[in-house]
Amino acid sequence: VNLVLIEATEIDGAGNARLSGARADHIERVLHVVPGQTVRIGVIDGPRGTAIVTSIDGGAVVLQCALEREIPARPAIDLLLAVPRPKVMRRLWAQIAALGVGRIILTNAEKVERNYFDTHILAPETFRPLLIEGLQQARDTRLPEVSIHRQFKILIEDQLDELCASSQRVVADPSAERSLTEVVQTGARERVLLAIGPEGGWNGFELGLLGAHGFQVIGMGPRTLRTDTACVALLALCGAALSGPQSRG
Amino acid sequence: VNLVLIEATEIDGAGNARLSGARADHIERVLHVVPGQTVRIGVIDGPRGTAIVTSIDGGAVVLQCALEREIPARPAIDLLLAVPRPKVMRRLWAQIAALGVGRIILTNAEKVERNYFDTHILAPETFRPLLIEGLQQARDTRLPEVSIHRQFKILIEDQLDELCASSQRVVADPSAERSLTEVVQTGARERVLLAIGPEGGWNGFELGLLGAHGFQVIGMGPRTLRTDTACVALLALCGAALSGPQSRG
Numbered sequence: 001v002n003l004v005l006i007e008a009t010e011i012d013g014a015g016n017a018r019l020s021g022a023r024a025d026h027i028e029r030v031l032h033v034v035p036g037q038t039v040r041i042g043v044i045d046g047p048r049g050t051a052i053v054t055s056i057d058g059g060a061v062v063l064q065c066a067l068e069r070e071i072p073a074r075p076a077i078d079l080l081l082a083v084p085r086p087k088v089m090r091r092l093w094a095q096i097a098a099l100g101v102g103r104i105i106l107t108n109a110e111k112v113e114r115n116y117f118d119t120h121i122l123a124p125e126t127f128r129p130l131l132i133e134g135l136q137q138a139r140d141t142r143l144p145e146v147s148i149h150r151q152f153k154i155l156i157e158d159q160l161d162e163l164c165a166s167s168q169r170v171v172a173d174p175s176a177e178r179s180l181t182e183v184v185q186t187g188a189r190e191r192v193l194l195a196i197g198p199e200g201g202w203n204g205f206e207l208g209l210l211g212a213h214g215f216q217v218i219g220m221g222p223r224t225l226r227t228d229t230a231c232v233a234l235l236a237l238c239g240a241a242l243s244g245p246q247s248r249g
Numbered sequence: 250v251n252l253v254l255i256e257a258t259e260i261d262g263a264g265n266a267r268l269s270g271a272r273a274d275h276i277e278r279v280l281h282v283v284p285g286q287t288v289r290i291g292v293i294d295g296p297r298g299t300a301i302v303t304s305i306d307g308g309a310v311v312l313q314c315a316l317e318r319e320i321p322a323r324p325a326i327d328l329l330l331a332v333p334r335p336k337v338m339r340r341l342w343a344q345i346a347a348l349g350v351g352r353i354i355l356t357n358a359e360k361v362e363r364n365y366f367d368t369h370i371l372a373p374e375t376f377r378p379l380l381i382e383g384l385q386q387a388r389d390t391r392l393p394e395v396s397i398h399r400q401f402k403i404l405i406e407d408q409l410d411e412l413c414a415s416s417q418r419v420v421a422d423p424s425a426e427r428s429l430t431e432v433v434q435t436g437a438r439e440r441v442l443l444a445i446g447p448e449g450g451w452n453g454f455e456l457g458l459l460g461a462h463g464f465q466v467i468g469m470g471p472r473t474l475r476t477d478t479a480c481v482a483l484l485a486l487c488g489a490a491l492s493g494p495q496s497r498g
Contacts, residue, residue: 002473091340095478138472181489220485221492223387224251229344229481236469236482237489240430243470 001026003042003139004051005132006065011043017051017063024061027053039063042141044132047071074142075100076191077238078164080171082109082198083148084227086119092228093127097134097144099235102191105163106148107155111200122148156209164193169215171195172234173207176219180234183218184241194238199227250275250385252291253300255314260292266300266312273310276302288312291390293381296320323391324349325440326487327413329420331358331447332397333476335368341477342376345393346383348484351440352394354412357401360449371397405458413442418464420444421483422456425468429483432467433490443487448476 004023011017019027027033035053041063042048049067056062079101083089096104106122120126124146131143147163149155168190170183184192195215202210211217225233253272260266268276276282284302290312291297298316305311328350332338345353355371369375373395380392396412398404417439419432433441444464451459460466474482 095475098472098474098478099482100472137475140472179489179492221488223347223349223389225347226344226386229347232478232481233348233485236485239470240428240486240489243428 001030001133001136003040003048003136003141005042005044005136005141006063008043008046011065015065015067016054017065018060019063020060024056024059027061028056028059040139041065041067042135042139043067044135044141044143045071046141048139048141072141074102075140075144076242077101077235078103078105078167078191078193079144079231079235080105080107080160080193080195081227081231082107082196082202083112083116083122084199085113085116086121088226088228089116089119089121090130092231093121093130094134094137095228095232096235097131097140098138099134099232100138100140100142100239101144101235102142103145103147103163105155105160106146108150108152109198109206110203111198117148117150152206153209156213160193160213164191167191167193169193169195169210169213170218170238171202171207171210171215172197172220172230173202173217174219174224175207176217178216178218179220180218180237181241183216184238192238192242194234196227196231196234250279250382252289252297252385252388252390254291254293254381254385254390255312257292257295260314264314264316265303266314267309268312269309273305273308276310277305277308289388290314290316291384291388292316293384293390293392294320295390297388297390321390323351324389324393325491326350326484327352327354327416327440327442328393328480328484329354329356329409329442329444330476330480331356331445331451332361332365332371333448334362334365335370337475337477338365338368338370339379341480342370342379343383343386344477344481345484346380346389347387348383348481349387349389349391349488350393350484351391352396352412354404354409355395355397356404357399358447358455359452360447366397366399401455402458405462409442409462413440416440416442418442418444418459418462419467419487420451420456420459420464421446421469421479422451422466423468423473424456425466427465427467428469429467429486430490432465433487441487441491443483445476445480445483
């Protein structure tokens with residue numbers, strides 16, 4: 001943990017927050033902080049800051065918080081992901097949050113098994129702590145918004161424009177000839193919506209519908225990657241493309 | 250599995266291979282192949298090809314193999330990795346092999362715990378099957394060479410030039426101002442040696458020694474990533490930089 005995240009409601013009018021449980025334990029036993037020392041903190045969806053530990057007592061840590069004025073910008077990448085199997089999704093939540101996305105849109109697809117939707121991995125009480133773990137790792141405060149869609153066609157045709165207005169849209173598929181770096185404009189300073197399919201790939205209908213709704217197909221070369229590896233790799237490439245220099249010729 | 254990997258010694262003079270165990274099981278129960286059908290195969294460190302399944306009997310699958318002439322090129326990236334904790338290393342083997350590296354050099358560092366070296370995760374009988382799993386996913390045959398070094402200074406000063414001659418060398422560190430994409434020359438068509446430190450980072454001595462041996466420091470922006478996420482992200486960025494167009498201005 002490189003930043004201890006706190007809910008805005010946990011800080012009182014005088015700037016004090018009283019933490020117990022895992023965070024208090026982490027401050028005391030992993031960071032080895034004693035009263036009088038400071039820790040880096042952040043308010044979920046709010047500013048970062050520092051806090052002086054004013055007391056540690058019976059498993060509770062009291063912090064005196066000093067917050068920055070600015071709230072970190074929301075990451076400029078949104079992720080449209082066909083729900084992977086639960087074991088993979090469990091690993092992905094924190095990694096996606098650490099890499100930085102504004103919105104996670106989970107969708108059905110032909111090759112998504114139906115029971116993937118019924119798992120507790122897709123319940124907010126499971127994934128929210130995992131997202132927060134990723135944010136604390138990456139020193140970010142902006143919690144990705146998550147929505148889950150069981151009907152791919154309705155999502156793409158009726159809901160996506162509202163969820164992700166004016167984004168550059170790309171979809172990963174082995175059939176593609178162009179790489180993400182060639183398609184996503186470096187330094188474009190706009191949002192990118194990145195679609196990643198199920199383990200067996202999107203089917204023809206799904207790729208067609210995505211194409212009809214503005215998604216450009218991008219590839220990752222001849223190596224086929226597992227969903228979780230592809231997800232991390234593509235988010236990293238996307239982030240680098242967005243933060244890269246406008247031209248490098 | 251997108252490619253079933255076979256040891257060269259498993260194929261007889263007439264091009265037949267008899268598989269049992271996990272691979273036979275996979276061909277029969279996951280790929281649902283029946284006699285007369287073909288599967289994509291590869292020989293470890295040899296060519297890819299196809300094989301006709303000539304019989305399936307009592308858990309054994311017999312293949313008639315037809316191999317290509319060319320052996321896939323060895324991936325142009327080598328990885329110097331401070332040994333992460335066993336749970337993370339277990340997850341990384343297959344992912345590293347899938348992303349494609351020629352050589353994996355595992356090293357000690359100040360912030361690597363000593364007992365990480367005594368785990369069975371670093372034993373060939375554990376990691377070789379995981380590397381093969383990654384290759385089968387990525388349709389590659391070139392098994393990364395692995396070496397394990399308990400003495401960082403001796404590795405960098407005395408052994409590295411022999412292990413990785415004439416590579417462009419980069420080391421990931423949060424202190425860096427330049428990104429991997431800026432440092433690794435796109436289309437350079439040479440090898441890159443990528444160094445990734447322990448969870449707490451390289452210490453000053455280690456960074457200094459790497460710098461003195463040709464490593465340029467590269468960063469990943471303000472977000473600090475876990476070793477496994479950073480590893481996948483940086484290997485993807487490195488791969489993209491090496492396969493990218495020479496100039497794009």
